[in-house]
Amino acid sequence: MISKYSDRLLSMRWLAIILSLVVVFGMAAGAKNLLFNSDYRVFFSDEDPHLVAFNNLQDTYTKSDNVLFVIAPKDGVVFKQETMTVIEDITEKAWQTPHSTRVDSLANYQHTTSIEDDLSVANLFEEAGELTASDIESVKTVALGEPLLVHRLISEKADLTSINITLEFPKTLTNEAGEEVRADATILSADVGAYAKELKAYVLEKYPNHDVYLTGTVMMNNAFGEASIYDMSHLLPLAVLLILITVFLLLRSVSATIITFFVVIFSVLIAFGAAGWMHIELTSPVMSAPIIILTLAVADCVHMLSTWISEMRSGKDKVTAMKESIRVNFMPVFLTSLTTAIGFLSLNTSESPPFNDLGNISAIGVLAAFFLSIVLLPALAVILPVKVKQGKTKASSAMVSLANWVISKQKLLLIVMGGIGIFLIAMVPRNELNDVFVNYFDERIEFRTDTDFVVKNLTGIYFVDYSIDAKESGAIANPDVLANIETFTTWLETQPEVIHVNTVTDIFTRLNKNMHGDDESFNKLPDSRELAAQYLLLYEMSLPYGLDLNNQIDIDKKSTRITATLKTISTQQILDYNERVDAWMVANMPELRAPGVSPSVIFAHIGMSNIISMLSGTTIALVLISLILIVALKSLRYGLLSLIPNLVPAGMAFGIWAFISGEIGLGLSVVTAMTLGIVVDDTIHFLSKYLRARREKGLSAEDAVRYAFSTVGIALWVTSIALIAGFMVLSTSSFKLNADMGLLTSIVIALALIVDFLFLPPLLIKLDPWLNAEKKNSTEPKIEATAQTT
Known part of the structure; x- marks a missing residue:
């Protein structure tokens, strides 16, 4: 045949x-x-339970897709007029990033102080070019003393600062014919990445005494x-x-x-x-x-x-x-x-x-x-x-x-x-089942080198979110719930993998001190649910557009997101960390137990x-x-x-x-x-x-x-x-x-x-x-x- x-x-x-x-x-x-x-x-199926849990958390709070814009003054000094001017300038321009929903920086950090019997909520600094040396020193003292900022928006040595741009991509777009079509996340992400790189080029040209590093989930996608x-x-x-x-x-x-x-x-x-x-x-x-x-x-x-x-x-x-x-x-x-x-x-x-x-x-x-x-x-x-040629070959x-x-x-x-x-x-058993997903890219890809620098000197891009659900509307102001969250946060901060913990209890603690005339003896959680709820309402009413607490507290005030930022660690270390956290929750606050979810966990x-x-x-x-x-x-x-x-x-x-x-x-x-x-x-x-x-x-x-x-x-x-x-x-x-x-x-x-x-x-x-x-x-x-x- x-x-x-x-x-x-x-x-x-x-x-x-x-x-x-x-x-x-x-x-x-x-x-x-x-x-x-x-x-x-795309690396995960839609039915992946860890992806489902992460998506559910994202639907509850503000999305965590971001671009982290890190500014590094060449002289290693953030708190000076020139660098603080850069921060203000880039913070304003960052709002023009396509699909941005929030911009966090030192310039627009909502600092609270007590003025007589009133609560003052305002940007940490404005008009940087007009600040005196005393003003700058005061801003530095506040920034380096604020747990929400150190290892997140400012380095411990005050030689680096970051501007975090949070994004939310639409699921559909309207085409030229007026029809609703599925949005291409890759194109949207590329648009964001292109704008971020344009902004970086702008800084390098206008402020030559500063270097810029780009990282974050959107830059990883790109x-x-x-x-x-x-x-x-x-x-x-x-x-x-x-x-x-x-x-x-x-x-x-x-x-x-x-x-x-x-x-x-x-x-x-x-x-x-x-x-x-x-x-x-x-x-x-x-x-x-x-x-x-x-x-x-x-x-x-x-x-x-x-x-x-x-x-x-x-x-x-x-x-x-x-x-x-x-x-x-x-x-x-x-x-x-x-x-x-x-x-x-x-x-x-x-x-x-x-x-x-x-x-x-x-x-x-x-x-x-x-x-x-x-x-x-x-x-x-x-x-x-x-x-x-006929005949046998040497081969x-x-x-x-x-x-x-x-x-x-x-x-x-x-x-x-x-x-x-x-x-x-x-020898096969000597291999370990392990991975470091940031290292999926080698040094020829700019994202890898930028991320390595940022992780080494400022903060991590690995994070794990915990949605603590108090099961009752408004219960997030319950002193017992807040005490558990604070204990959990304190324990997280002692873990060797953790760089920073973003938690709502830091806000409640600061508000309690502010509402008592900035008396340090009241630098603790409020002991009354009604008082805590009033503080929270007063604070939220004072926040400007785009800087609300939806990234930390759900609309019913019954759950809050705690975010632990981690060092760049392997998959096995992440699994070990997650098991350790879960075991602690079971032993110490079983009624508030929450799974750790994030891209790194998935x-x-x-x-x-x-x-x-x-x-x-x-x-x-x-x-x-x-x-x-x-x-x-x-x-x-x-x-x-x-x-x-x-x-x-x-x-x-x-x-x-x-x-x-x-x-x-x-x-x-x-x-x-x-x-x-x-x-x-x-x-x-x-x-x-x-x-x-x-x-x-x-x-x-x-x-x-x-x-x-x-x-x-x-x-x-x-x-x-x-x-x-x-x-x-x-x-x-x-x-x-x-x-x-x-x-x-x-x-x-x-x-x-x-x-x-x-x-x-x-x-x-x-x-x-x-x-x-x-x-x-x-x-x-x-x-x-x-x-x-x-």
Whole structure:
């Protein structure tokens, strides 16, 4: 059947090319529907309980999406006329930020004082250029003595200050036709980021004695887009160039290189066009798919083209050579594409939607590469001019020499490779399930460097919110509730991870002192519910527009938000911190117990839960791939044996990772499932050639190993080098999830080649009596079923 297919295909080669182009451009048309989503929330499903809890809190209080604008005077002095003028200027301009709902700074901090029997609420300072040295010193004293400001809007050393811009993005917008349409959060976030950068440029130009740093959740969202743009503009062209150079150097054919280029590019176009038709959103993890697809597509091309070139070297014309290549490669390439696609489809068990999308797009790309390899590639190969020298190559002789060396050292290799494998797999438990989501970006992304500076010198961008619910309208003024909150706040401030705690009790304490003539003896919580309620009402009535207490107290006055700002810590440390806080609440204020929620908490939980979910995905992929191998090899025993070279490389790679990093985060949690389908490729090609030699040619185990090396060894070497090169390019990504995934995948593929060359052959020879003890009449496949690259 395959022979008939190759005859018809090559006789209608131009029709095959036209058909391929119709499919490619028909699918690629869907790319117009692609939209990039930079919101960090895309990493979580809508049903994620931690995201649901966070969204519920956001619906109760003011949103926490923000831009933190940090001003650093070069002389390290905030409290002077020039810098205070900058603060006033930027505070005013910050209100013009698109979708801003609140701006907090030293300039508009609502300072309360007692004037006779009245409460005075006013900006901490105004008209900075007219302040005297005494006025400035007074402002400094107030600011550094106010718990709500230190480590939030002013550094402890008074050398940095910040302006916090709170934003709320609309869910719908009105288009030019007057219709309500869904708002694109990515575009809205980009608009905010662009304005913030314009404001930064304004400060640097007008006030050259000051540096500016930008951080916050909105800037983090924009960083996802920046990382993706960097990867697409730098890494994708580099990957294409590197892979084509590799293919040319190893196959020594310009035509083969050109054909490979078209197949890999068209595979990417089909995959992303299909993503557009399926309305899949582009995210930072998904943007690694082009490199993954073009890298894997090379493998199909190399097997088809290396056989084609080898046949021409033996004296055949290019049409006859291509027919033979299709005959011996069709089934193996189909099986490897199928198993690779299954590996990627298993990513659908991931708890994080972007990895579901990455798996689906990559699977489509792999299957597209198979289609193009058996339709477009053969047609182009027989049309394009090609020059091939007849005779054996040095590479072929090298493979035979390697086979002889492996056979002569088989016992030693079994012991050494087995020992290394056991040692590295034993190191796997040394890895920790951990992540630091701020470190998802490397220093090439400005958000990362700015954030590192701000965290080190002023405040953190990690925070955890607690919504303390008193269950009764107005109960937030209850002295018992306030006393519990104050105790909780005091305890939080003693925790090593905590930089700052924003709590309403600081306001009640200050108001109580103000309403008693600023007497320090009354610098404590009011002891009457009615009094506390009156203080709160009087204070709220005095606040200007946009600076109300909706960010801390709900409209019914029955719940309040406590925000703990944390240092930049790992996911495991966040989980430990949250467990410690919850245990304290259970022991000390169970009736007011509240879960800690925030983006950092959600990221911490998704990293852990994703490891567990991917175990099921890996198991499903392993079972399916094993069944496919058993059927394809027509042997239960060979199918079971294939598990060793399929699983051992990933185990060894994670063992090596324990020495490289020792931390397994969200990105690495999908590597085993993803690479399982990839490393199976080498196993299928080597085992099927070995079986062909044993069953069809009646060769001994040793000679079958030599046959496998001589016929498929070069192809495995070329494809592995190309795959490693492609994924190593991905390892240079500015986005840590993609970079770590690329590096570990490269290690897995390299180890898979080593295992297939140095461990599998000795194992086949050692277990040959057991492997071939099955009934021959039930295990011998047809030639077409096991034929491989020759």
